[in-house]
Amino acid sequence: MATTPRLGALDPAAVDLTAPFGGGTLPNPVSTASGCAGYGREIAKFQPLAELGSITTRTIMPYPRAGRATPRMAETPSGMLNGIGLQGSGIEHFVEHELPWLAERGARVLVSIAGERVEEFAECARLLNGRPGVIGLEANLSCPDVDNRGLVFACNPATSYDVVQAVREVADPVLPVYAKLTADVTSITDVAKACVKAGADGLSMINTLLGIVIDTDTLRPHLTGTSGGLSGPAIRPVAVRCVHQVHAAMRAGEFAAVPILGMGGIRTGLDALQFVLAGASGVAVGTAIFNDPSAPLRVLDELRAALAARGFAELTDAIGYAHQ
Amino acid sequence: MAHPLQRQAEIVELSPVGGHHRLVLRAEGIAERVLPGHFVAVAVGGPDSSMLLRRSFFIHRADPTAETIEVVFAEQGRGTRELARCRPGDTLDIVAPLGNAFSVPSGAVSALLVAGGYGSAPMFALADLIRAQGGSVGFILGAATGDRLFGVEEARALTPDVLVTTEDGSVGIRGRVTLPLTEAMRAIEAGVVYACGPTDLLEAVAETATAEGVRCFTAVEEDMACGIGVCMTCVLPVVGDDGVSRFARACVEGPCFDGSRVRWDEVGTIPADIEGAAAMGVH
Ligand SMILES: Cc1cc2nc3c(=O)[nH]c(=O)nc-3n(C[C@H](O)[C@H](O)[C@H](O)COP(=O)(O)OP(=O)(O)OC[C@H]3O[C@@H](n4cnc5c(N)ncnc54)[C@H](O)[C@@H]3O)c2cc1C
Ligand SMILES: Cc1cc2nc3c(=O)[nH]c(=O)nc-3n(C[C@H](O)[C@H](O)[C@H](O)COP(=O)(O)O)c2cc1C
Ligand code: FES
Numbered sequence: 001m002a003t004t005p006r007l008g009a010l011d012p013a014a015v016d017l018t019a020p021f022g023g024g025t026l027p028n029p030v031s032t033a034s035g036c037a038g039y040g041r042e043i044a045k046f047q048p049l050a051e052l053g054s055i056t057t058r059t060i061m062p063y064p065r066a067g068r069a070t071p072r073m074a075e076t077p078s079g080m081l082n083g084i085g086l087q088g089s090g091i092e093h094f095v096e097h098e099l100p101w102l103a104e105r106g107a108r109v110l111v112s113i114a115g116e117r118v119e120e121f122a123e124c125a126r127l128l129n130g131r132p133g134v135i136g137l138e139a140n141l142s143c144p145d146v147d148n149r150g151l152v153f154a155c156n157p158a159t160s161y162d163v164v165q166a167v168r169e170v171a172d173p174v175l176p177v178y179a180k181l182t183a184d185v186t187s188i189t190d191v192a193k194a195c196v197k198a199g200a201d202g203l204s205m206i207n208t209l210l211g212i213v214i215d216t217d218t219l220r221p222h223l224t225g226t227s228g229g230l231s232g233p234a235i236r237p238v239a240v241r242c243v244h245q246v247h248a249a250m251r252a253g254e255f256a257a258v259p260i261l262g263m264g265g266i267r268t269g270l271d272a273l274q275f276v277l278a279g280a281s282g283v284a285v286g287t288a289i290f291n292d293p294s295a296p297l298r299v300l301d302e303l304r305a306a307l308a309a310r311g312f313a314e315l316t317d318a319i320g321y322a323h324q
Numbered sequence: 325m326a327h328p329l330q331r332q333a334e335i336v337e338l339s340p341v342g343g344h345h346r347l348v349l350r351a352e353g354i355a356e357r358v359l360p361g362h363f364v365a366v367a368v369g370g371p372d373s374s375m376l377l378r379r380s381f382f383i384h385r386a387d388p389t390a391e392t393i394e395v396v397f398a399e400q401g402r403g404t405r406e407l408a409r410c411r412p413g414d415t416l417d418i419v420a421p422l423g424n425a426f427s428v429p430s431g432a433v434s435a436l437l438v439a440g441g442y443g444s445a446p447m448f449a450l451a452d453l454i455r456a457q458g459g460s461v462g463f464i465l466g467a468a469t470g471d472r473l474f475g476v477e478e479a480r481a482l483t484p485d486v487l488v489t490t491e492d493g494s495v496g497i498r499g500r501v502t503l504p505l506t507e508a509m510r511a512i513e514a515g516v517v518y519a520c521g522p523t524d525l526l527e528a529v530a531e532t533a534t535a536e537g538v539r540c541f542t543a544v545e546e547d548m549a550c551g552i553g554v555c556m557t558c559v560l561p562v563v564g565d566d567g568v569s570r571f572a573r574a575c576v577e578g579p580c581f582d583g584s585r586v587r588w589d590e591v592g593t594i595p596a597d598i599e600g601a602a603a604m605g606v607h
Pocket of ligand 3: 547
């Protein structure tokens with residue numbers, strides 16, 4: 001490795017990967033991205049869940065949701081477009097049938113929650129208090145707000161504020177509340193600021209970007225929902241920009257600094273390192289899991305090696321290093 | 325679901341069979357886990373490929389002694405074109421075996437195996453299993469054109485009860501596999517029907533078998549992003565043991581389903597009575 005800006009290469013085994021998470025820490029920074037690892041059962045066949053810093057569940061609503069009709073996906077260059085529509089059996093089913101299984105395996109579970117109304121987010125949060133295995137909540141703000149013309153919560157600092165505040169109010173104080181942001185906004189830092197002011201203990205970014213694929217045989221949009229979410233390496237530069245921008249605003253003192261969970265196209269340890277250097281304290285692997293089901297643990301190993309090769313003895317030394 | 329393994333598989337053979345490609349892969353620990361109806365998910369183009377999603381193929385044969393699995397694939401788009409350009413000695417990252425295998429009733433049964441195109445790939449291991457239990461098999465193999473048929477000789481080597489159909493009439497009976505279906509079921513007194521091929525074929529076979537009071541198992545082929553059960557792209561409406569319809573994942577709850585449980589005419593829609601339909605505004 002040619003680039004050793006700091007002390008020279010270290011032994012990867014000696015790198016301290018302890019990662020800031022909410023007001024506390026996790027043993028390492030790698031999580032799975034919501035919707036890309038189910039509830040853990042399937043990827044557990046490819047890596048022990050307890051070795052990951054955390055696993056993020058797919059987004060759970062208070063009630064069962066069928067999701068959209070198929071086709072729900074299209075492959076795109078270095079990415080994919082999905083329109084799953086948050087299929088799930090609801091929060092009670094999760095708490096009863098999925099969470100205990102995860103807890104038994106020592107998984108640290110970041111539960112992604114959502115609703116179509118502010119109260120629905122709070123309803124989910126309430127049911128997660130005191131449950132073994134749960135280490136935090138991620139409010140997926142990319143849900144349409146039925147009380148606000150179906151506009152996505154995360155598009156608006158005020159509605160984002162309302163959700164985070166409602167969740168923070170009912171959630172157990174020991175559980176960090178993360179707000180998951182979208183990059184499909186004029187100013188992601190304005191939304192980030194609103195979330196932190198409302199009490200968010202961390203920010204997850206970014207969710208998928210809105211896109212459309214048109215089927216040139218049927219001459220119609222390929223997904224039944226017309227547009228869908230673009231993910232994968234194709235969106236990585238956008239995601240790294242968002243993390244960089246929000247971290248810069250925190251450094252400039254525009255609002256309180258909270259840990260950032262970065263995601264968007266992470267496929268390798270070096271991809272993850274970009275997010276860390278931009279200001280992320282944690283990273284989540286998403287679409288890459290579909291290509292390589294053992295990607296999360298591989299990314300962790302590669303990140304450890306990449307930090308060591310650049311002389312970073314501690315992950316925390318590298319967080320935001322690109323701003324120095 | 326089978327417990328899948330991720331392996332770097334070596335290409336032992338890649339050769340044309342009719343209008344398809346036969347691909348033989350060697351990888352440790354996989355062949356002995358394979359049951360008829362399982363599939364393999366292949367990553368195309370290596371770790372930097374811009375094609376992120378794996379391509380799925382039914383496992384045609386698995387040989388635990390040689391540690392090989394064999395698939396038959398058609399060139400459809402970018403991924404399968406790239407796969408066809410590989411060479412023996414190259415390695416491919418595979419995940420297998422995946423999915424729920426075909427259910428096989430215990431004891432001696434007379435089974436009709438119906439397949440369209442490469443859909444016959446999983447049928448021969450199934451036929452072996454049924455025959456090993458003292459049962460017998462008949463085949464209806466169909467395709468749009470003659471070069472799209474797969475396994476006709478292999479089927480004839482097993483049984484004289486083989487019907488072949490092509491839509492262009494170039495080989496066998498002109499028309500679809502469903503044309504001689506009822507007659508064939510009665511002729512061999514089929515106690516169970518298995519089908520693999522495009523959705524409209526599966527729907528027609530399931531309908532006919534159910535009308536005749538015969539059990540039917542179908543292997544579906546929904547678009548799959550992950551193949552392992554995490555992404556929820558591959559779903560179709562299926563009635564559960566509790567009588568409730570849900571969007572079931574073709575990759576883990578399938579690809580082999582009891583044909584009478586799949587809501588064929590509603591594939592691609594949100595049935596009003598499916599779990600969670602109300603939340604989608606469907607009533
Ligand atoms: C369980 C299962 C078993 C299959 N078995 C076989 C087999 O034995 N032989 C064979 O030739 N084909 C089989 N297929 C279909 C095969 O997976 C597709 O033809 C192939 O993925 C097309 O890839 P492509 O890159 O050529 O096409 P592209 O159109 O470039 O593919 C783009 C994306 O769409 C997906 N896709 C496209 N067509 C299909 C399809 N028909 N079914 C599922 N996903 C699709 C691809 O996997 C990829 O993710 C099977 C599919 C499934 C789900
Ligand atoms: C199939 C699929 C389903 C997703 N489902 C969710 C979800 O339920 N909730 C959520 O907050 N994000 C969801 N996402 C977004 C991811 O969590 C992640 O933010 C995004 O895909 C960017 O990361 P990636 O490029 O590594 O996948 C989903 C993404 C994909 C591809
Ligand atoms: S292909 Fe991902 S859940 Fe079936």
